C-alpha cells in the first residue's frame with residue numbers, strides 16, 4: 001500500500017469504488033483515513049492524462065469567458081487600480097482577456113493543454129506558459145492575485161500546487177480557490193460502481209476529491225488563512241446526493257467509452273457563438289454569485305474560498 005499523495009500517511013485506505021479516466025487503466029477510488037482525501041489509486045500516468053485531455057474536454061465559449069473576466073475585474077479594481085494577476089489553468093485565456101480589457105492589471109496564465117496555450121498566445125496575445133505552475137518558475141512573492149478555478153482536483157500533486165501558489169503570492173496577496181466538494185463530487189462515481197459493478201468513468205477528469213475538513217487542514221498546513229468560504233452549484237449538488245432526484249440519464253457519462261470516440265475531438269475548437277449584451281452577462285454572473293451560500297455544505301457541489309497568507 002503506497003502512502004497518501006496528500007498527507008503521506010501509509011495507513012490502509014478504504015476502497016469506495018473502481019474508477020477510470022480511460023478504459024484500459026482502472027484505479028481504485030480510495031479514501032485516506034488520516035486526511036480524508038478521496039483519490040484514484042494508482043493515480044493516472046502522464047500518458048493517460050495526455051490521452052484524456054487531448055479529447056474535446058474543454059468548452060471554449062468566448063463571450064461568457066470574457067464576460068466572466070470583466071465581472072471579476074470589478075473585484076480586482078476594488079483591491080487596487082493595478083496589480084499582477086495569475087490564472088492557473090487558464091485554458092484559452094478568455095477569462096484573462098476579460099480582465100485585461102476591463103482593468104489596468106497585468107495578467108499572466110499557466111496552462112497544461114498545448115493547443116489552448118497556443119490559442120491564448122497567438123490569437124489573444126496573452127502571456128501564457130505551458131505546463132505546471134512549477135515549470136513557470138515565477139519569482140517568490142510575485143503576484144497580487146492568484147486565481148485557481150477548478151484545477152486542484154485535476155493535478156497529480158495538489159499539495160505541491162498549493163505550496164507553489166503560496167510561494168509566488170505576495171505577503172498581502174489574494175488567493176481565490178474554487179474546488180469541488182469531494183464528498184458530493186465523488187457520489188456519482190460511487191453510486192455508479194455500486195449499481196453497475198463496472199468501473200465508473202470520471203468524465204470531468206477529476207482524480208482527487210477533497211472533503212471540506214481536508215481542505216481546511218491543507219490551508220493551515222501551507223499557511224493560508226480563510227477570509228471567506230462559500231458553497232455553490234447547490235442544485236447540482238442536491239441531485240448528486242439524491243436529495244433532489246438524479247437526472248434520468250445520470251449514468252450515461254460514467255459508462256466506459258471507446259478510446260476512438262474520446263480521441264475524436266483533438267485540438268481547440270472555439271465557440272464564438274452570438275455575443276449577448278453586457279447587461280445579460282452581468283445578470284448571469286450576479287445571479288450565479290447570489291446562488292452561493294456562506295459556509296461549507298455537503299449538499300452543494302462547489303466550494304469557493306478567498307484566502308490570504310496567514311501572516
Ligand SMILES: [Zn+2]
Nearest residue numbers: 004007032035
Ligand atoms: Zn492522507
